[in-house]
Amino acid sequence: MTDRNALDTLQRYGIHPSVQRxxxxxxxLKHCTHPTVDEVYxxxxxxxxxxxxxxxxxxxxxxxxxxxAQMLTIDEKKVCFDxxxxxxxxxxxxxxxxxxxxxxxxxxxxxQPAEADFIVEETHLYYKGVCKSCAxxxxx
Amino acid sequence: MTDRNALDTLQRYGIHPSVQRxxxxxxxLKHCTHPTVDEVYxxxxxxxxxxxxxxxxxxxxxxxxxxxAQMLTIDEKKVCFDxxxxxxxxxxxxxxxxxxxxxxxxxxxxxQPAEADFIVEETHLYYKGVCKSCAxxxxx
DNA sequence: TATTTGCATTGTAAACAATACAAATTTATA
DNA sequence: TATAAATTTGTATTGTTTACAATGCAAATA
Numbered sequence: 001m002t003d004r005n006a007l008d009t010l011q012r013y014g015i016h017p018s019v020q021r022x023x024x025x026x027x028x029l030k031h032c033t034h035p036t037v038d039e040v041y042x043x044x045x046x047x048x049x050x051x052x053x054x055x056x057x058x059x060x061x062x063x064x065x066x067x068x069a070q071m072l073t074i075d076e077k078k079v080c081f082d083x084x085x086x087x088x089x090x091x092x093x094x095x096x097x098x099x100x101x102x103x104x105x106x107x108x109x110x111x112q113p114a115e116a117d118f119i120v121e122e123t124h125l126y127y128k129g130v131c132k133s134c135a136x137x138x139x140x
Numbered sequence: 141m142t143d144r145n146a147l148d149t150l151q152r153y154g155i156h157p158s159v160q161r162x163x164x165x166x167x168x169l170k171h172c173t174h175p176t177v178d179e180v181y182x183x184x185x186x187x188x189x190x191x192x193x194x195x196x197x198x199x200x201x202x203x204x205x206x207x208x209a210q211m212l213t214i215d216e217k218k219v220c221f222d223x224x225x226x227x228x229x230x231x232x233x234x235x236x237x238x239x240x241x242x243x244x245x246x247x248x249x250x251x252q253p254a255e256a257d258f259i260v261e262e263t264h265l266y267y268k269g270v271c272k273s274c275a276x277x278x279x280x
Numbered sequence: 281t282a283t284t285t286g287c288a289t290t291g292t293a294a295a296c297a298a299t300a301c302a303a304a305t306t307t308a309t310a
Numbered sequence: 311t312a313t314a315a316a317t318t319t320g321t322a323t324t325g326t327t328t329a330c331a332a333t334g335c336a337a338a339t340a
Contacts, residue, residue, distance in 0.1 A: 016307095016316080016317085018306085018307085018316090018317065018318085019306095020317085020318070021317090036297095037297080037298085038296095038297085050318085050319075051318090051319090052318060052319045052320060053298095053319095053320090054298095054299080054300095054318080054319070054320075054321095055317080055318055055319070057297095057298065057299080058317090058318085071216065073213045073214060073215070073216045074213060074264075075213070076211060076213045076219050076327095077296095077297090077327085078296095078297075079216050079297090079298095091258050091260075093258075094261070100258075102258075117271065117272045118231050118233075118240075118242075118267065118269050118270070118271055118272065119269045119270045119271075119275055120231075120267045120268075120269040121234070121267075121268055121269040121270070122267065122268040122269065123265075123266075123267050124214075124264070124265070124266050124267070124268070125263075125264070125265050126263075126264050127258065127260045127261075127262065127263050127264070128260075128261055128262040128264070129258050129259045129260040129261040129262065130258070130259045130261070131257065131258055131259075132257045132258065135259055156287080156288085158287095158288065158289085160288080160289075161288090177326085177327085178326085190289085190290075191289090191290090192289060192290045192291065193290095193291090193327095194289080194290065194291070194292095194327095194328085194329095195288080195289055195290070197326095197327065197328080198288085198289085199288095216298095217298090217325095217326095218326080219326090219327095
């Protein structure tokens, strides 16, 4: 039932389905690696040879606008996308560049900005550092 | 005492001073507007006509690497820099695009990732939404 | 005072991400 | 089926960032 899940997700967020949109959402749901536009484009290009990169850009942006995906700007080089939209934090390893999901700290619920001068729509929390497997490697 | 402060800051972070580096740090310390590379470049170009944009890129990156400045990737369009390196959060208004400092919520000290699989070097917390002055405007 | 050394700066070229836009295609609707 | 609307495609373009080679400059050494 591969794209059933994807189709459901699109409909749940009020996004008109199409072959491309289903494929992209399906990819997001199946690959929790926080892919970039290019990664999605290259991966899906095998199945959909006519796929245009512009479509991937537009579609992922559309997903983010509808709340069906999260746009992550943690790495300054490239924007990544996350199909998991429930609240969670991220960790980026400065050595290998990988982006990983992290559970939100328990205390986080109350962590809203002290000032009342803003209407908060999104909260982003992430860490940067060195992941375990990189820390184990000898070379600095 | 304009660049005295800047000079001190550079030395404190082990950065060799130079005319350009002092000027750029001085700008960062005086303008808490989270400027982009281009903003710094344009602003300082008046005083240092020979300044190269590459130098601004290199210098700000150098500052960030030495912990003398913070690199902010909140806006997916452009990287911003913050001369304030003490812990604080940010708020970005989706309408006007402004980036503002926000006090860290009191509970935040304990907010370290639950997993022990990472060596955390940086913690980033920010919010996106609508700022007060934009919320007051009539037009959506 | 010359020479050397090494880092900093400059400026151009190139890589790359992202967007704009118009044509082509597909889908929905009458 | 015809028509309109929405989506996709592909190219051209913009703009940011990096790579790199050449130059400048200042402190150290001869």
